[in-house]
Amino acid sequence: MPRPQFIFLPKQSIIKHLTHPSSSSSSSSSFSINSPPSLSHIADKCTSMHQLKQLHAHMIISARIHDNYAASRLLSFCALSDSGDINYAVKLFNYTQQPNNFMYNTMIRAQASAQNPLNAVLLFVQMRRMGVLPGKHTFPFLLKACSNAKSVDGCKQVHCYVIKFGLDFELYVVNGLVRGYCVSRCLSDARQVFDEIPERNLIIWASMICGYAQNNSSDEALLLFNRMLDHGIEPNGVILASVLSACAQDGCLMIGERIEKFMREKGTDWGVILGTALVHMYAKNGALGKAREVFDSMQQKNVVTWNAMIHGLAVHGHAESALTLFTKLEMEDIVPNGITFVAVLSACCHGGFLAEGRKFFSSMKQDYNIEPKLEHYGCMVDLLGRGGELIEAEQLIRDMEWKADVMIWGTLLSACRKCGNIEVAERVVEEILALDPQNHGVHVVLSNMYAETGRWDDVLNLRKVMKKGHLKKVPGWSSVNDGG
Structure with a gap:
């Protein structure tokens, strides 16, 4: 496994760079740090990288950069905020003399969702070499990285550490293990972890059920869903939507029907997310009558709902109905997206509508500015x-x-x-x-x-x-x- 590429920036370079912000930055984003009540408090109030760089420069000049608590707040903004900068976070992290557990967790969490999730694993290796002990918050982020990378070897190695640190009954850690093994198609390992946990929450049940459904093991998914209900555990809307999405494949129609029956019996409020999941599940499985019934009964729909119904009609040979529904979408002032036009063009292919296809293809750019x-x-x-x-x-x-x-x-x-x-x-x-x-x-x-x-x-x-x-x-x- 290659070593992570860390960039060490000299202190003088950082001061020079940070104390002279780019002229393109808005002056309105500046804020005073002459007499801060708390550096960490100000770091939490940052709303842009321009503000954070000012604070970082002040911490360097005032020799307070080695206050790990305040530095960790800077790192958290850079690594996790939508307005942050992961590359700046890497530089800041590597300039820290003794990163603590929180800092490592922050960087592992950020790298787990980055382009190369295995960088999170390399950070964990460095963390152990530096003698920093992981905690119960470290492993869920680390397992997320393994899941995103679909690395079964990574999951197994992290599993060994989980057992070593006595966290194999910690629910969020266990859920990460179940999800990681399922994504890596190691269902037997996932089920073993699932069965060994004495108490399970709703999230762990959903992870295991979705794992079966997503890996074409519909019978096991149905049995486990029934077992969950037998244990008196009632799924909420978010969990039901997740399971329905997993059922949107051939062979999982009966699971979806069982879930809809349960929802009707319990009087569950479908809403946009749950209703869309039902439409998508039925349409993907070819049950277009039921999909349209749910679609028409929904009082609120978003573009994802329309996409699911149009695409279902298109791929199952109902090209004219798909195009008619698209016309209705435009009349409802719903703005289509790129996925919508994939469905519409697919309908034109299945129906042999050459002139209409040309028109829709041109309309993407001209009318909706979709490349x-x-x-x-x-x-x-x-x-x-x-x-x-x-x-x-x-x-x-x-x-x-x-x-x-x-x-x-x-x-x-x-x-x-x-x-x-x-x-x-x-x-x-x-x-x-x-x-x-x-x-x-x-x-x-x-x-x-x-x-x-x-x-x-x-x-x-x-x-x-x-x-x-x-x-x-x-x-x-x-x-x-x-x-x-």
Whole structure:
């Protein structure tokens, strides 16, 4: 495991940098620190990095930077606040001579949700090497990092420390272990931790149930949900919404139905979040009648609710109904987002509505200032390909701002085969091979297209290329569900 890259900034550099704030900073964000009643109190009142840097500079000049309590408040703002700066927090942390438990916890918590969660694990390693003892608040943050990184080895190593420090019955720590193992698809380890805890709260029950549902173990999820109810534990709205979201996959419809029945029996107020979770669950499982029933009964809906219903209709072959619902969304003055247009363009693909698809794609930028992303371009390429507009689809890919991937080129290649357009197919194959030189599948597709048009010399040449590159077609296989 590589050592974390820490940046040590000389004291003189910090003073020079912090005592001369950028001219672009608003003077209104300054505040007086000439006679502070408490440095930590002022740190808690900071609302911007400009203010915090002034306070930091004052602490350095007045030699009070080694007051760990006040410094920890600075660190907390930098690392955890929406207005903070994680890179500045790293510099501040590494300039601290003897970081305490709170400081380490703060940085581990921040890094757990950062781009590379395993940096939190490296901080924990440093923490132990420096002789700083972890506490019950350290491990939930550390386990969150392991969950975000989907590192089962990390979970197991942290689990050993949890047992070593006697925290294996601490509920928030246990919940972190259950969640970490579930995210890493180690359900047996998660269940063992779950079963060994003598008393469980609602969050731990939900983590284990969601873990089963998210890993396609719907039977176990249903049994555990019934067991929770048998223990007299009633889930609240937040937990029910979480479980319903986990049920939004094939095979979990019966769990969702059981939850809705429970909600009706208890007279639970659905609200926007819970109602949307129900719509999403039913729509994803193809129960469009029930999804629409819940959708229509909701007095309040947000754009996520509309997206769930439109997407459900689109992917299950009700393209016209999806587009009609989108028109109703606009009439209700609901502002669509990028996900909405993925659903709408998918509906156009399934329905073969080429003109409508072009209109909606243009409307994204012109009417709603939404920049199309790869998924939107993918839908349009699919739609144009189905409509036989291969040249337009190819030009769309070449003109888009995003770098095309193998998938989007592959969509066009599939359309070329259906239309029998070898000229475009040859250019597409070149693009795919430039991205993935070992992609033998495109050779096979092109070879079959040559064979279908009787171009046997080209078939022979292409097979020589495949043989020279030690490429061969992967034998096909089928899976059969025995209904068990």
